[in-house]
């Protein structure tokens with residue numbers, strides 16, 4: 001009998017738990033440790049942030065589902081890692097701290113045979129001075145409660161605009177090294193459409209601010225894509241959409257300080273500038289959680305497990321951008337020191353960025369960190385689950401592989417909500433990490449599999465995915481037929 | 485605001501009938517990219 005402990009019940013943790021439970025017999029234990037009581041379908045937070053969806057539509061409680069499916073669940077935070085056990089027992093364990101109910105504040109030692117670290121990112125608002133969702137007129141849509149809060153503030157502003165107030169809305173990245181530009185991109189287009197719906201578009205200046213060197217970089221070094229019969233750069237596509245919607249942009253901007261209605265930033269030219277606003281939504285930097293690890297003698301061995309995020313089978317040798325290759329990216333998400341520990345989704349430490357790193361003359365690095373969107377998070381979690389099942393069943397090696405350099409991703413970016421008025425920018429990319437050796441003439445990606453489309457169908461698709469993935473997450477009949 | 489999307493293109497983008505077919509086409513195409521498999525990169529023919 002094996003015990004598999006999964007840390008985190010976000011997209012990757014939940015996918016791993018679901019597949020393990022479905023494929024492993026009851027004699028094996030599957031246990032989820034996560035501080036959140038609800039599962040949330042994060043991509044739909046965008047619509048909560050414009051008041052077109054209620055939080056309840058994008059979440060459901062985990063405890064009843066896990067109980068029904070025989071998945072153990074502790075509403076707690078992992079605090080420390082002990083992959084060799086301690087002086088009393090060599091059984092590996094993690095320490096956890098309960099966050100809710102009667103057990104709140106209590107700590108517990110949870111042993112495991114296999115550990116899946118799916119704790120995603122820490123939303124590091126503290127890395128930007130003054131950036132704290134709900135203060136200084138700056139908001140976030142990274143969680144459903146943040147998104148609700150953002151909508152209340154935006155709605156207040158819309159009401160004031162209806163009374164004649166002119167307003168400036170700033171949306172983008174809130175740190176020089178932020179990632180997740182795609183989410184901010186969706187939000188700015190949705191906000192712009194809502195302003196038109198409320199007949200206040202003429203009262204608002206809508207501005208995009210990002211750490212990207214070019215529009216449409218998305219932390220993926222931009223992309224060359226087929227668009228209808230043309231071949232277009234993602235920068236040209238985003239520029240076309242922004243100009244058409246009257247959205248201005250500031251790029252190469254590393255936001256470093258937020259004051260009440262003022263965003264201070266440094267540019268790639270090394271200048272220090274600021275932008276005022278009446279409402280801002282800025283994506284923070286994502287960082288590791290700062291976990292510590294100890295060996296059996298209680299000596300700290302954090303560097304064997306973490307480099308910010310968790311170390312896996314990537315090539316972490318520092319090298320210049322020109323020498324980066326797809327082979328640097330992990331394939332199995334297995335920790336090299338402790339083979340029973342895995343880290344899918346955002347929890348693994350990437351070998352380096354995907355976008356070209358840029359530093360200004362003041363020495364400030366301003367360029368996006370690599371994104372790891374929902375789809376690869378799900379795929380990597382499933383392959384980790386499959387490898388663990390294989391090992392439990394006696395296989396010696398990990399056979400299931402999924403490098404971001406050999407995996408496609410679909411990004412259906414909502415560009416406005418509504419069954420007839422909605423729109424979406426659908427972009428697929430193959431591979432996620434550009435392979436410049438394989439596809440030297442098309443910026444590292446396969447055209448045809450890397451394409452863009454804009455229109456109402458994109459909105460329907462995003463909505464269909466919302467319902468399909470919530471159905472899948474609820475583990476309703478035949479849920480496993482829906483791909484990650 | 486600068487009109488960067490022509491009226492005919494906009495009609496195409498927002499027409500529910502055209503877009504219904506686009507929806508089906510997109511779903512299939514995305515499925516092919518996404519479900520088209522994944523693998524390693526470190527060995528030839530992976």
Ligand SMILES: Cc1cc2nc3c(=O)[nH]c(=O)nc-3n(C[C@H](O)[C@H](O)[C@H](O)COP(=O)(O)OP(=O)(O)OC[C@H]3O[C@@H](n4cnc5c(N)ncnc54)[C@H](O)[C@@H]3O)c2cc1C
Pocket residue numbers: 007008009010011012013033034035036042043044045046076077078079118119120121141142143180183289344345346347372373374375377410411412413
């Ligand atoms: C606003 C927004 C919109 C997005 N839209 C899209 C989209 O349209 N398409 C797309 O593909 N991707 C999208 N993404 C990205 C997608 O949400 C992420 O890729 C995905 O959530 C990553 O999954 P994960 O499981 O690795 O991390 P998360 O979903 O962040 O899950 C991490 C889990 O770990 C838990 N945890 C944290 N700390 C601890 C601890 N100490 N102990 C135990 N558990 C812990 C958390 O509570 C959480 O349950 C979007 C992201 C945002 C913020």
